[in-house]
Amino acid sequence: MKASTPPPATIAQSHLDALKAIAGPGGWFESDSDTLAYRQSWRYGYTGTTPLVLRPKMTAEVSEIVAYCSQHRIAIVPQGGNTGLTFAGQPRETMGEIVVSTERLNKIRNIDLANDTITVDAGVVLQTIQEAATAKNRLFPLSLGAQGSCRIGGNISTNAGGVQVLRYGNTRNLVLGLEVVLADGRVWDGLRSLRKDNTGYDLKQLFIAGEGTLGIITAAVLRLFPLPTTSETAWIAVESPAAGVALLGRMKERMGEAISAFELIRRSIVDFTIQGVPGNEDPMRDVHPWYVLMDVSSQGAPGSLHEPLTEALASAMEDGIAQDAIIAGSTQQSKKLWKMREDMAEGQRAAGGSIAHDISVPVSDIAAFVAEADAALEKAYPGIRHCCFGHVGDGNLHYNPVRPVGWTQDRYMQEYQAVNRIVHDIVIAHRGSISAEHGIGRIKLAENTHYKSAVELDVQRAIKRALDPLGIMNPGKLIEM
Numbered sequence: 001m002k003a004s005t006p007p008p009a010t011i012a013q014s015h016l017d018a019l020k021a022i023a024g025p026g027g028w029f030e031s032d033s034d035t036l037a038y039r040q041s042w043r044y045g046y047t048g049t050t051p052l053v054l055r056p057k058m059t060a061e062v063s064e065i066v067a068y069c070s071q072h073r074i075a076i077v078p079q080g081g082n083t084g085l086t087f088a089g090q091p092r093e094t095m096g097e098i099v100v101s102t103e104r105l106n107k108i109r110n111i112d113l114a115n116d117t118i119t120v121d122a123g124v125v126l127q128t129i130q131e132a133a134t135a136k137n138r139l140f141p142l143s144l145g146a147q148g149s150c151r152i153g154g155n156i157s158t159n160a161g162g163v164q165v166l167r168y169g170n171t172r173n174l175v176l177g178l179e180v181v182l183a184d185g186r187v188w189d190g191l192r193s194l195r196k197d198n199t200g201y202d203l204k205q206l207f208i209a210g211e212g213t214l215g216i217i218t219a220a221v222l223r224l225f226p227l228p229t230t231s232e233t234a235w236i237a238v239e240s241p242a243a244g245v246a247l248l249g250r251m252k253e254r255m256g257e258a259i260s261a262f263e264l265i266r267r268s269i270v271d272f273t274i275q276g277v278p279g280n281e282d283p284m285r286d287v288h289p290w291y292v293l294m295d296v297s298s299q300g301a302p303g304s305l306h307e308p309l310t311e312a313l314a315s316a317m318e319d320g321i322a323q324d325a326i327i328a329g330s331t332q333q334s335k336k337l338w339k340m341r342e343d344m345a346e347g348q349r350a351a352g353g354s355i356a357h358d359i360s361v362p363v364s365d366i367a368a369f370v371a372e373a374d375a376a377l378e379k380a381y382p383g384i385r386h387c388c389f390g391h392v393g394d395g396n397l398h399y400n401p402v403r404p405v406g407w408t409q410d411r412y413m414q415e416y417q418a419v420n421r422i423v424h425d426i427v428i429a430h431r432g433s434i435s436a437e438h439g440i441g442r443i444k445l446a447e448n449t450h451y452k453s454a455v456e457l458d459v460q461r462a463i464k465r466a467l468d469p470l471g472i473m474n475p476g477k478l479i480e481m
């Protein structure tokens, strides 16, 4: 049977009973109300259908479930915290897919301080890993707004980015080894904690950003870093994206490797977040069109970064690169600034009627991208409201234009594909990516096929067919077969 032949649309009751028996008591949900949280998307209010959510609690159970599904051609949607933003983690509308949640695979297996690694089950919540590392005086640097509910298997399967990629790299850079249940149920034990291993194809890379289309990750070995001993947070007003990029250059010259986060923020998203999410207020009295939120940290003595940062910011203001700057005076103030940044996705959602683009271009092209995309959208949709924020140190912006005033959300959503095409054509003209950190899922599936070369699509389809010949792993996501 070829992967291009979809698995049957419905699942026989006898199969559902057999799968429930494998997961055991407490290991499954089937009623509409119990499965709702596993079927709903965080963004855009999508709700899929499924006859069964399974919650295995060990790798052996995952293996048995997948082996059964492979034998009977039952489609599987792996799921972590269900915070993904591309409809990759929810079942489709067919009732023909079961969900396998990793939420009960939640043990921290080992911390190796000499090797600076932590080995965890795939269902451990990201924040739990951060806290476990901190308790041992180490840093696990992956950090993003959904960290209280996303799970590491989901982070790995989307190659999540977040706010510290500039210094520590994205999730791909943080993973040393994986344990994966393959699409036929066999367990691949790749839980190596090596920094050097040139023994052929690096299989783990296929599952990182694989969106559950090749297998189910059940555990991972992750890199840890020294815990910074001092840090500073600055909120800086700039006139334009070009000034933001110039500021990044100046800060790199002056602060070097100490820069751990550098976020560019448009005024409109500050307004949406203050209005839409309680507990946020304007950090500065004067209103500016753009801001940068920056963190620096190091292993130096507490407070040792304050003076160099103050001087670096003063030089940027003298040279007209920055208009104003605040350095957080306490940990509490720093947390407040970061809360606002983390609440921006929620602020955007509260504003309603935005069309999200998670794009990347070379950092040197950021200003040109914003200017060209703004102008093209204004021409097509007079009155459209520009909104963007993101990890500009990585060339990654969440470019989320909001419906023109007076338009209903429904009317704007009818333009979804057209708005995407305008923005993505400009991204591709700058040799950028239409998905910097959120993935493809279903939402970008057609766009991915449109922009990727035939050669690249062919190779990716060949990999999918080789690892999942029956096409049971998260069908209809990531790659159009």
Ligand SMILES: Cc1cc2nc3c(=O)[nH]c(=O)nc-3n(C[C@H](O)[C@H](O)[C@H](O)COP(=O)(O)OP(=O)(O)OC[C@H]3O[C@@H](n4cnc5c(N)ncnc54)[C@H](O)[C@@H]3O)c2cc1C
Pocket (backbone or CB within 6 Å): 042, 077, 078, 079, 080, 081, 082, 083, 084, 085, 088, 089, 102, 122, 143, 144, 145, 146, 149, 150, 151, 152, 153, 154, 155, 156, 157, 158, 159, 160, 161, 162, 163, 210, 211, 212, 213, 215, 216, 217, 218, 342, 345, 346, 437, 438, 474, 477
């Ligand atoms: C408020 C908010 C802020 C966010 N900020 C960021 C950000 O800054 N950077 C960023 O990159 N993302 C961000 N995201 C998106 C999201 O949090 C990430 O994509 C996250 O990595 C998803 O993890 P999850 O556990 O929720 O995965 P899910 O949503 O459950 O799944 C995501 C994908 O991974 C697959 N999957 C999940 N677990 C496994 C597994 N064990 N094995 C195989 N496949 C699996 C699913 O099938 C699906 O394809 C944000 C989301 C929200 C809601």
